[in-house]
Amino acid sequence: MSEYVYAxxxxxxRLSDAAFEAMKPYFTExxxxxxxxxxxxxxxxxxxxxxxxxxxxxxxxxxxxxxxxVSGGSEADNWAIKGAAELGLKKGKxxxxxxxxxxxxxxxxxxxxxxxxxxxxxxxxxxxxxxRPEELEAAIREDTALVTIMFANNEIGTxxxxxxxxxxxxxxxxxxxxxxxQAVGTVEIDVQELGVDMLSMSGHKxxxxxxxxxLYIKKGIRLPSLIHGGAQERGMRAGTENIAGVxxxxxxxxxxxxxxxxxxxxxxxxxxxxxxGLSVIDRxxxxxxxxxxxxxxxxxCFEGIEGESLLLMLDLKGISASSGSACTSGSLxxxxxxxxxxxxxxxxxxxxxxxFSDENTEEDIxxxxxxxxxxxxxxxxxxxLWEKIVNNSKD
Amino acid sequence: xxxxxxxxxxxxxxxxxxEMPDADGIGEVGNSKCGDIMKMYIKVKDNIITDVSFKxxxxxxxxxxxxxxxxxxxxxxxxxxxxxxxxAVMEALDGxxxxxxxxxxxxxxxxxxxxxxxxxxxxxxxxxxxxxISECEECHLH
Numbered sequence: 001m002s003e004y005v006y007a008x009x010x011x012x013x014r015l016s017d018a019a020f021e022a023m024k025p026y027f028t029e030x031x032x033x034x035x036x037x038x039x040x041x042x043x044x045x046x047x048x049x050x051x052x053x054x055x056x057x058x059x060x061x062x063x064x065x066x067x068x069x070v071s072g073g074s075e076a077d078n079w080a081i082k083g084a085a086e087l088g089l090k091k092g093k094x095x096x097x098x099x100x101x102x103x104x105x106x107x108x109x110x111x112x113x114x115x116x117x118x119x120x121x122x123x124x125x126x127x128x129x130x131x132r133p134e135e136l137e138a139a140i141r142e143d144t145a146l147v148t149i150m151f152a153n154n155e156i157g158t159x160x161x162x163x164x165x166x167x168x169x170x171x172x173x174x175x176x177x178x179x180x181x182q183a184v185g186t187v188e189i190d191v192q193e194l195g196v197d198m199l200s201m202s203g204h205k206x207x208x209x210x211x212x213x214x215l216y217i218k219k220g221i222r223l224p225s226l227i228h229g230g231a232q233e234r235g236m237r238a239g240t241e242n243i244a245g246v247x248x249x250x251x252x253x254x255x256x257x258x259x260x261x262x263x264x265x266x267x268x269x270x271x272x273x274x275x276x277g278l279s280v281i282d283r284x285x286x287x288x289x290x291x292x293x294x295x296x297x298x299x300x301c302f303e304g305i306e307g308e309s310l311l312l313m314l315d316l317k318g319i320s321a322s323s324g325s326a327c328t329s330g331s332l333x334x335x336x337x338x339x340x341x342x343x344x345x346x347x348x349x350x351x352x353x354x355x356f357s358d359e360n361t362e363e364d365i366x367x368x369x370x371x372x373x374x375x376x377x378x379x380x381x382x383x384x385l386w387e388k389i390v391n392n393s394k395d
Numbered sequence: 396x397x398x399x400x401x402x403x404x405x406x407x408x409x410x411x412x413x414e415m416p417d418a419d420g421i422g423e424v425g426n427s428k429c430g431d432i433m434k435m436y437i438k439v440k441d442n443i444i445t446d447v448s449f450k451x452x453x454x455x456x457x458x459x460x461x462x463x464x465x466x467x468x469x470x471x472x473x474x475x476x477x478x479x480x481x482x483a484v485m486e487a488l489d490g491x492x493x494x495x496x497x498x499x500x501x502x503x504x505x506x507x508x509x510x511x512x513x514x515x516x517x518x519x520x521x522x523x524x525x526x527x528i529s530e531c532e533e534c535h536l537h
């Protein structure tokens with residue numbers, strides 16, 4: 001498998017060895033329910049408490065108890081948004097501001113709330129994939145209950161000016177949530193410095209396990225529960241704790257935040273070399289701002305070809321990548337993210353996302369640079385759309 | 396979503412791919428907006444499709460169904476080719492995921508569009524023979 005390249009780390013990451021080792025005892029040895037009184041239960045409780053402390057430390061939350069464990073990024077987003085909507089309703093506020101290219105965990109939650117009488121404003125993200133603070137300020141109304149803007153986009157990796165956006169929301173007395181699923185563990189996150197009220201994270205995006213995430217909630221925000229039942233998470237989120245999951249997430253995050261500057265310097269260099277190398281391809285383009293961007297994200301369009309066929313060809317060559325192209329998601333529409341950047345449908349269909357982590361190497365970049373251009377050429381040679389593009393450019 | 400081995404074979408090693416400069420009929424269906432365009436070229440002699448080729452912009456299933464459709468009509472009579480259904484293309488590929496069924500419809504339409512063009516070039520009204528070439532329903536929704 002030496003030729004295999006995993007370049008889809010924004011989709012999910014490999015569980016780190018440290019996380020796996022940390023988790024193991026909590027499946028068969030310390031399997032007790034933390035809510036139980038006997039010693040075995042207490043051991044589980046200590047593990048959950050320690051994981052909470054570690055994660056709070058990694059995002060500089062003032063208190064461990066500001067971190068609530070959930071099942072993943074989608075639940076964290078649902079809880080933050082539906083909870084804030086309910087808080088707003090008590091004050092007669094039924095307006096929420098977000099952006100056009102949020103993850104579907106946010107967009108579909110907002111659509112659900114619209115059906116229940118809320119009004120939603122989606123900010124433009126422009127050609128560079130960045131929200132404009134002045135446009136947020138202009139969109140805030142008397143009845144705005146929440147602003148929710150993602151930290152970094154999952155397809156194109158653009159990083160929003162979260163601190164500035166949160167300040168604007170707070171100036172108008174509005175709560176601010178950020179879906180930081182793609183950012184936590186990748187870039188430095190300090191919730192106090194950022195000034196956010198709520199922040200979502202997901203374990204499996206930073207070499208932790210799947211099925212576990214967390215929502216940071218600033219002290220004093222009395223968010224209503226999403227999952228009702230037992231008194232876990234101080235009565236805020238019911239359900240027996242995923243002990244191994246939270247232990248693994250904490251171990252992975254501690255490891256991930258250890259060497260952020262060095263890792264990102266290396267990944268940025270790899271990313272830029274790949275983008276520069278692929279930009280040589282005729283009629284290719286980079287999607288999203290090149291500077292305000294996650295260090296491991298490359299997202300490009302190649303005109304005249306369709307994304308899914310590109311992915312399949314790459315897979316045949318041992319490279320796992322993804323596309324914004326809808327073909328993989330069961331709908332015929334191209335990526336809502338690329339359409340939000342203003343790309344026409346036919347170009348948005350030909351997108352490719354390559355995302356890297358600490359486990360990728362310069363050799364991976366070499367391999368992609370040698371394999372990808374001939375694939376683009378081959379698919380174009382059999383594309384009637386490419387034929388039209390070439391003929392039109394001759395006219 | 397997973398493709399059958401046959402789909403992957405026809406995707407990775409498409410049969411009859413490329414332009415045909417001296418084609419007797421050329422048909423093009425689909426549009427770039429919904430992400431699939433198929434172009435079929437046919438050569439006809441004595442009512443037999445002696446040669447056929449295609450060019451396709453689209454997903455893996457679009458390329459595989461184009462390739463399979465050309466295989467199914469190559470060397471056959473026009474009458475046989477007119478009987479080609481999307482179902483036959485799908486079956487020959489050991490099935491398609493539900494969201495990809497429209498690709499097989501497009502492949503059927505592309506063959507008919509090429510035959511239609513052939514009749515038009517012969518000075519014969521194609522509609523009574525080939526019927527109307529309609530876009531597939533999913534493309535209509537866009």
